[in-house]
Amino acid sequence: MSRGPSSLAITLRAFPTLLRVGFADAVAYRAEMVVWMLTTTMPLVNLALWHTAAAGGPIAGFGQTQLTAYFLASFIVRQLTGCWVVWEMNFEIRTGRLSQRLLRPVSPLAGYMAENLAALPLRVLLSLPMALVLAFVVGGREFSHDPAIWLMVVLALCLAWLIIFFSMAILGTLALYLESSSSLWFMWQGLFFAFSGYLFPLPFLEAHAPRLFHALHGLPFYYQSGFPLELMLGRHDRAAALHYLGIEACWALGLGLLLAVVWRAGVKRWNAYGA
Amino acid sequence: MIRVAHLTKEFRVHRRDAGLAAAVRSLFRRRYDTVTAVRDLCVEIVPGERVGFLGPNGAGKTTTLKVLAGLLHPTGGEVRVLGHVPQRREPDFLRQITLVMGQKQQLLWDLPPADTFELNRAVYSVPEADFRVRRDEIVELLGIGDTMRKPTRQLSLGERMKCELCAALLHGPRVLFLDEPTIGLDVSMQHTVREFIRVTNERHGSTVLLTSHYMVDVLALCPRVIVIDRGRLCFDGRLEELVRSARPEKRIVVKLERPVERADLEAIGHVVRHDAAVAVLQVGNASLREAMARLLAGLPVADLTVEDPPLEEVMRDLFAREAGAAGADADGTGGPGGGSAEGPEEGEGDE
Numbered sequence: 001m002s003r004g005p006s007s008l009a010i011t012l013r014a015f016p017t018l019l020r021v022g023f024a025d026a027v028a029y030r031a032e033m034v035v036w037m038l039t040t041t042m043p044l045v046n047l048a049l050w051h052t053a054a055a056g057g058p059i060a061g062f063g064q065t066q067l068t069a070y071f072l073a074s075f076i077v078r079q080l081t082g083c084w085v086v087w088e089m090n091f092e093i094r095t096g097r098l099s100q101r102l103l104r105p106v107s108p109l110a111g112y113m114a115e116n117l118a119a120l121p122l123r124v125l126l127s128l129p130m131a132l133v134l135a136f137v138v139g140g141r142e143f144s145h146d147p148a149i150w151l152m153v154v155l156a157l158c159l160a161w162l163i164i165f166f167s168m169a170i171l172g173t174l175a176l177y178l179e180s181s182s183s184l185w186f187m188w189q190g191l192f193f194a195f196s197g198y199l200f201p202l203p204f205l206e207a208h209a210p211r212l213f214h215a216l217h218g219l220p221f222y223y224q225s226g227f228p229l230e231l232m233l234g235r236h237d238r239a240a241a242l243h244y245l246g247i248e249a250c251w252a253l254g255l256g257l258l259l260a261v262v263w264r265a266g267v268k269r270w271n272a273y274g275a
Numbered sequence: 276m277i278r279v280a281h282l283t284k285e286f287r288v289h290r291r292d293a294g295l296a297a298a299v300r301s302l303f304r305r306r307y308d309t310v311t312a313v314r315d316l317c318v319e320i321v322p323g324e325r326v327g328f329l330g331p332n333g334a335g336k337t338t339t340l341k342v343l344a345g346l347l348h349p350t351g352g353e354v355r356v357l358g359h360v361p362q363r364r365e366p367d368f369l370r371q372i373t374l375v376m377g378q379k380q381q382l383l384w385d386l387p388p389a390d391t392f393e394l395n396r397a398v399y400s401v402p403e404a405d406f407r408v409r410r411d412e413i414v415e416l417l418g419i420g421d422t423m424r425k426p427t428r429q430l431s432l433g434e435r436m437k438c439e440l441c442a443a444l445l446h447g448p449r450v451l452f453l454d455e456p457t458i459g460l461d462v463s464m465q466h467t468v469r470e471f472i473r474v475t476n477e478r479h480g481s482t483v484l485l486t487s488h489y490m491v492d493v494l495a496l497c498p499r500v501i502v503i504d505r506g507r508l509c510f511d512g513r514l515e516e517l518v519r520s521a522r523p524e525k526r527i528v529v530k531l532e533r534p535v536e537r538a539d540l541e542a543i544g545h546v547v548r549h550d551a552a553v554a555v556l557q558v559g560n561a562s563l564r565e566a567m568a569r570l571l572a573g574l575p576v577a578d579l580t581v582e583d584p585p586l587e588e589v590m591r592d593l594f595a596r597e598a599g600a601a602g603a604d605a606d607g608t609g610g611p612g613g614g615s616a617e618g619p620e621e622g623e624g625d626e
Contacts, residue, residue: 007366010400017397021383021390028385028426099346100381103374105366106398268362271286272346 011110018111022118033122043078046199047071060204066233069142070201072134073229078198079127081161081224083116086185089172094180099272109169109263116165144234152241156228159248163220166255173259176266195219197226203235220255223248276357277320277343277450277482283351284313284338284506312338314506315352322449325476325483327497327514331594335506336486337376340452343484344374356450370399373448377455380427380439388423388430388438392445399446406445413441416471433464440471451475453485457492469495490586502590504597515583521593522584525563529554532575543569557584 005013026033050067053059062070089112092098101108144150171188174181193199195216202222205213216222227244230236236244288308291301313335320326330336341347342354345361345368354361359368382391396406414420417437422430430438440456453472457465473496476483487493493500493514500517502510510517526547534551543566544558558566563581570576583589 005366005400010366010398013400014397017394021386021394024386024390025383096379099341099374099376100379102346102364103344103369103372103381104395104398105369105400268348270346270348272341 007105007107011106014106015110015114018106018114019118022115023121025115026119026122033119034126042198043071043075046074050200060201060207062201062203065138066142067201069134069138069233070229072130072137073232074198074225075130076127076134077157077160077225077229077232079123079130080120080157081164081228082119082123083161083165083168085112085116085165086168086172086181088112088115089169090175090180090182093172093175096272098270102267102270109259112169113165142234143232146234146238148238149231149234149236149241152238152245153228153231156223156231156245156248159245159252160224160228162252163248163255164224166252166259167220170255170259170262173262173266176269192221192224194221196221196224197229198224201230202226217244218247220251223251276322276355277318277484278355279316279318279339279343279352280354281352282313282316282339282342282349282354283311284335284342284347285350286310286312311506313342313503316503316506316508318501318508318511320482320484322482323476323480324499325473325497326485327493327500328484328486328503329493329500329590330486330503330509333505334503336503337454339503340374340454340484340486344372344452345369346374370446371448372450372452373443373446374452375439375443375454375456377436377458380435381442382427382435382438384428385426387426388419388442391427391438391442392423395442395445401446405447409445409447410441413444413471416474417441417467433460436460436464436468437471440468444475447479448481450482451484453483453487455487456485457487457489465489465492472496490590494586502593504594507597509593509597514586517593518583518586518589519560521589521596523560524557524584525560526582526584527556527558527563527566527570528580528582529556529570529574529576530578532577535574539574 047068050059050062050071051064054062054064054067057063058066089098092101098108101111104111144153167188168185171181171185174184178184195202202213202216205216223244227248231241286309288310289301290306290308291297316335316339328336328339338347342349343356343361345356345364348362357368357371359365361368382388383394392410395401396403401409414423417440419434419437419441422434423438423441427435427438436456436459444451451472456472457468460468469492472483472485475481476496483496485492485497498513500510500512500514501508502517510520527544531552531554535554537546537549540546540549540554540556544556544562546554547557548555556566556570567579567581570579
């Protein structure tokens with residue numbers, strides 16, 4: 001019997017179409033999409049809080065201008081790394097819709113990835129006005145002027161997206177083992193809020209909890225938000241940036257491998273209820 | 276070729292009573308039952324066959340189709356479809372099969388079906404030229420030229436089902452698993468879908484395994500039927516044999532020139548229907564000739580035809596007989612919970 005192309009080859013060939021269709025799907029409800037993206041308001045709330053807190057003087061080296069730059073950049077990073085795959089997987093596993101994906105010769109994970117990536121152009125569009133506001137409010141002096149660092153920012157953002165996607169997909173896959181894994185995601189998100197630099201810049205911890213500060217640089221949460229935006233703000237030199245990029249890449253790779261294992265075992269438990 | 280040898284599929288199902296107390300209890304202690312959806316099923320289907328897969332609700336039909344399509348891992352036994360082990364879900368296997376579930380859809384809800392078709396072209400690696408030929412052929416057969424450019428959410432059930440079929444067949448599958456493809460459709464739409472399935476099978480030699488509760492689908496499409504009940508094989512053979520074995524009787528439809536007494540008809544056979552113009556009698560196969568002779572000789576017959584009993588009735592009799600046999604069987608299927616043999620309908624996971 002003749003063997004066709006491998007799953008990977010099919011996936012790579014089909015990926016542009018998956019992206020194209022994913023984009024069409026993402027813009028089917030234009031207004032809803034924009035409103036949904038605008039609900040990422042936490043960086044702006046944090047900005048207001050910390051801006052007020054820093055009125056009396058800089059906190060751990062962050063004055064009001066630096067905090068403004070930090071949280072507006074945080075908003076942009078959040079937009080550019082946004083995923084929702086954990087919700088999609090939970091819904092499709094609970095309702096049996098995953099079956100339709102499993103019947104296709106392309107990995108469902110590739111499909112989810114394409115759908116989440118397809119929304120990125122809209123997110124970039126939405127981030128542009130915020131970037132202009134950022135440039136207008138704080139000027140260029142708060143940002144790195146090293147082109148090599150900016151290249152690393154791009155790489156760090158790509159890896160951050162992968163870390164977020166993989167961790168969401170792992171937790172989504174756990175719905176194949178549990179009745180629903182949404183609560184696990186909330187737990188993970190709580191850790192993200194606390195340890196990523198999303199609620200407050202991690203350097204705030206350096207003086208008071210140096211051990212925790214250093215430990216957090218070894219966890220994936222920091223690379224989902226704090227690291228890319230600290231790079232933008234020129235808070236790391238090239239050597240340090242490369243060091244952290246290495247750790248970030250390891251997390252992306254490790255989570256990717258873990259996802260492959262969890263998914264492979266999980267699909268064997270698929271009962272296709274309701275489908 | 277589809278080969279199923281001693282297939283068994285069990286599900287572990289969480290059971291709890293209704294009510295708040297039961298919900299709280301289930302937080303601390305969960306009770307699970309094992310439900311046997313398919314038990315020791317052995318079947319072979321050769322390429323190009325159209326086979327009806329029949330059984331009452333919960334018989335295990337859909338579970339079997341899902342195993343054959345690679346969605347479920349069998350608990351026991353061996354399954355081969357086109358030489359592949361389905362649950363490995365190899366791309367080469369998935370490109371040669373399709374599973375259409377009448378109550379589930381693969382069409383992208385917010386986009387026109389044409390986008391799903393394009394997506395399937397890419398994921399099934401269908402060359403552009405082949406894709407156009409196949410799509411145009413199916414679009415013409417089903418008459419969905421305009422439909423496929425409207426968002427799926429705005430289509431009627433019938434339009435959606437036709438587009439589902441198109442999406443499922445664009446890659447030219449060699450094996451079609453069709454699970455209730457005409458469910459919910461009106462008579463005309465059912466006819467269109469049936470004709471489409473028949474033409475697809477005849478033109479492309481694809482193998483069709485069809486489940487349907489509409490016996491007219493089975494009559495029109497399937498020379499062979501496989502009947503399962505409570506996960507067990509009850510019958511595998513030609514449709515006529517099924518009717519003969521389950522109901523060794525014929526129906527004589529008599530058009531009358533003038534009204535007759537019911538007692539005159541009852542003297543000849545069991546009266547199924549009787550009015551001024553038409554009478555329907557049921558008689559055993561052995562006494563058919565004699566009954567016809569007596570009708571023609573003794574009653575004002577304008578016309579007379581002989582038919583098999585309706586398939587619905589045949590199936591009802593068969594399932595009633597099987598249910599009786601299962602009730603008497605101490606080792607009956609259905610698992611400790613005695614529930615449906617079909618996979619549960621909702622929910623996932625078992626911890």
